[in-house]
Amino acid sequence: MSISLQLLKNLARTCSEEADNLEDIDPAVSALKIKEVVKKKQDLLEQQSIDNYAQAVVDIMTAKKLQVSNTVARIRKIREEEVSLLSSIRKLDDLELKALEDNNWLPLANKIGLYIAQ
Numbered sequence: 001m002s003i004s005l006q007l008l009k010n011l012a013r014t015c016s017e018e019a020d021n022l023e024d025i026d027p028a029v030s031a032l033k034i035k036e037v038v039k040k041k042q043d044l045l046e047q048q049s050i051d052n053y054a055q056a057v058v059d060i061m062t063a064k065k066l067q068v069s070n071t072v073a074r075i076r077k078i079r080e081e082e083v084s085l086l087s088s089i090r091k092l093d094d095l096e097l098k099a100l101e102d103n104n105w106l107p108l109a110n111k112i113g114l115y116i117a118q
Contacts, residue, residue: 095108109116 092108092111095111099105099108106116
């Protein structure tokens with residue numbers, strides 16, 4: 001943590017000015033007030049740390065949900081592709097069955113990209 005020189009000068013000037021006014025204040029009361037203020041500041045810092053930690057946890061959970069969502073989308077796309085590929089296989093199987101029945105292999109050959117010259 002870095003403290004600017006100007007801030008230190010202001011603090012010294014403030015403490016010097018307040019020291020003139022503190023002659024009437026009991027040192028025990030002053031120490032107690034300082035202790036209370038320090039405790040409040042520590043509590044505030046602790047709460048900020050807890051808030052930062054909680055935000056990090058929320059960020060992690062959000063990132064996890066996004067990753068799950070993306071993975072689910074990929075799975076759905078793969079399943080759609082699977083349906084299409086299975087349909088292509090069924091069409092090839094049907095063409096093969098038809099070719100076995102009528103001994104005409106040209107439609108199957110054309111479907112798989114084999115062009116047979118007649």
